[in-house]
Amino acid sequence: MSLSQIAKTISASPTLKLNEKASILLGKGDPVIHLGGGEPKSKVPMDAILSTAAHLNTGEVRYAPADGIPALKKAVIRYTEEFYGKLVAPENVICSGGAKQAIMVAMQAILNPQEEIIYPSPYWVSYPEMAKLCGAIGVAVLPEDGTFYPRMYDIEQRVGSYTKAIIINSPNNPTGAMYSEDFIADVVDYCERRDLYLIMDDIYHRLIFDGKKPFSVYKFTKRNIEESKIIVVNGVSKQYAMTGFRIGWAVGNRKVIEAMANIQGHQTSGPSVLLQKAAVGALNGIQSSVESLRCTLENNRNVMIDMLNSFEGVKVTKPDGTFYCFADFRAYEKSSHKLSNMLIDKVLVLTVPGIEFGLEGYLRLSYCGTIKDVTEGIERMKWALDPNSPNELYIGDRKLVREWA
Numbered sequence: 001m002s003l004s005q006i007a008k009t010i011s012a013s014p015t016l017k018l019n020e021k022a023s024i025l026l027g028k029g030d031p032v033i034h035l036g037g038g039e040p041k042s043k044v045p046m047d048a049i050l051s052t053a054a055h056l057n058t059g060e061v062r063y064a065p066a067d068g069i070p071a072l073k074k075a076v077i078r079y080t081e082e083f084y085g086k087l088v089a090p091e092n093v094i095c096s097g098g099a100k101q102a103i104m105v106a107m108q109a110i111l112n113p114q115e116e117i118i119y120p121s122p123y124w125v126s127y128p129e130m131a132k133l134c135g136a137i138g139v140a141v142l143p144e145d146g147t148f149y150p151r152m153y154d155i156e157q158r159v160g161s162y163t164k165a166i167i168i169n170s171p172n173n174p175t176g177a178m179y180s181e182d183f184i185a186d187v188v189d190y191c192e193r194r195d196l197y198l199i200m201d202d203i204y205h206r207l208i209f210d211g212k213k214p215f216s217v218y219k220f221t222k223r224n225i226e227e228s229k230i231i232v233v234n235g236v237s238k239q240y241a242m243t244g245f246r247i248g249w250a251v252g253n254r255k256v257i258e259a260m261a262n263i264q265g266h267q268t269s270g271p272s273v274l275l276q277k278a279a280v281g282a283l284n285g286i287q288s289s290v291e292s293l294r295c296t297l298e299n300n301r302n303v304m305i306d307m308l309n310s311f312e313g314v315k316v317t318k319p320d321g322t323f324y325c326f327a328d329f330r331a332y333e334k335s336s337h338k339l340s341n342m343l344i345d346k347v348l349v350l351t352v353p354g355i356e357f358g359l360e361g362y363l364r365l366s367y368c369g370t371i372k373d374v375t376e377g378i379e380r381m382k383w384a385l386d387p388n389s390p391n392e393l394y395i396g397d398r399k400l401v402r403e404w405a
C-alpha cells in the first residue's frame, strides 16, 4: 500500500499501545499492575460534571468556535492571571483538544519543513513525532553531566541556523524533574536574543512536591505579550484527572494564536462544547481536588522511591513533581524493551521502556495508581530481578516460579 512519506515515519504512541496491552490482559482476567499509566485515578471534580450536565440538558449541543468558547477563554484568562501573574486578552488564548493538540497546532503554526525544534532529553514521546508531522526535525538534548537537569550550555551547543523553537516541559515527563527558575530565566533570555519561539509545556505545573510552588515563565521577560514569542500550554487532563475530556489551551501573541486557530479550524474545529463546559467548571470550581491529588502523588512517590532504593541494581533520582519516576535499570538489563517485556510476561507489571523517551536502560514507572499498585508492582519487580529472591511468588492464588537467573 502506498502511504505518505510522513505516515511512514510516524510510529504509534508507545504509551497508548501499552494501555491497549493492559486492557487486553485485564480483560482476560490477568492481575496486571499498570505502572505505565499517565493518568490519575481520582474522580473528575463535581463542578466539571455539573457544568457539562447543565449544558447537555439544554438539548442544544452545537459547533464551538475554532479557538474555544468565550466562557473557557475567560476561565483561562483568570487562571493565567492567578498562576502566571499575567493579564491576557481572549485573542491571546486558544482552547484545543488537550494540551497535545495545543502543542501540535503551535508547532504547525511556527515550524517550516526542515526547521528544528529543540527539547531536553529524556522527553515526552510525542515531541519528535509532532515535529515530523510538520516535516520538521526534533532535536533532543541530553544533559552532558548525566543528570535530568539540562543547562543552557547543553542547549546552546545544539542551536543552529535551522533552529526555530525550544520546548520545555517542567516538571518533566518522564523524569519528574522540575527545572530551576535560573534555568528558565536563561532559556527565556537566550530565546529572546536569538529570536526563537519558546513553548512551555506546563501540563504538570501544579503537581509538584516538597513545598515547591509553580512559577511563571513571564517573570523572566520584559516583553509584552504581543512582542513575545513565548507560548504557554496547559490543560485540565492531569491536574483535574480529566484526561478523557481532552481539553487543553495555549496562551501566546495574537498572531500566533490566530494562526493556530486557523489550523485547528480545519483540523477538528473547536473542541466539543460539552467538554469545554466541563473545563470551565473545573477551572472556576472548588480546587480542593487538585491539592488532594498532589498530596496522594507525593505520598506515592515517597513510597516508590524508598522501595526502589532497596534494589541493589537500581539508580533513581527523586522526582520533584508529575507522577513518573525514571529509574536506571542498566545493572539488570541494558535493553529497556527487553526488560519491560520480561516484566509484563513474568510478573504482569506494565512499565514503559526508557528508550521511548530517548534514554536506553531506564524504565518509566508511574505512581498515579493506588498505593497498593505501587507497592505490589515494585515488590513483583524486585522478585523478578533480584537473584536472591525466593523461588516462588504468589499473585492471588497463582503461583509463579522463578525459572530464570
Ligand SMILES: Cc1ncc(COP(=O)(O)O)c(C=O)c1O
Pocket (backbone or CB within 6 Å): 038, 097, 098, 099, 100, 101, 124, 169, 173, 201, 203, 235, 236, 237, 238, 243, 246, 247, 248
Ligand atoms: C508532557 C506532556 N505534555 C502534554 C501532554 C498531553 O496532555 P493532554 O491530555 O492535555 O493532551 C502529556 C500527556 O501525557 C504530557 O505528558
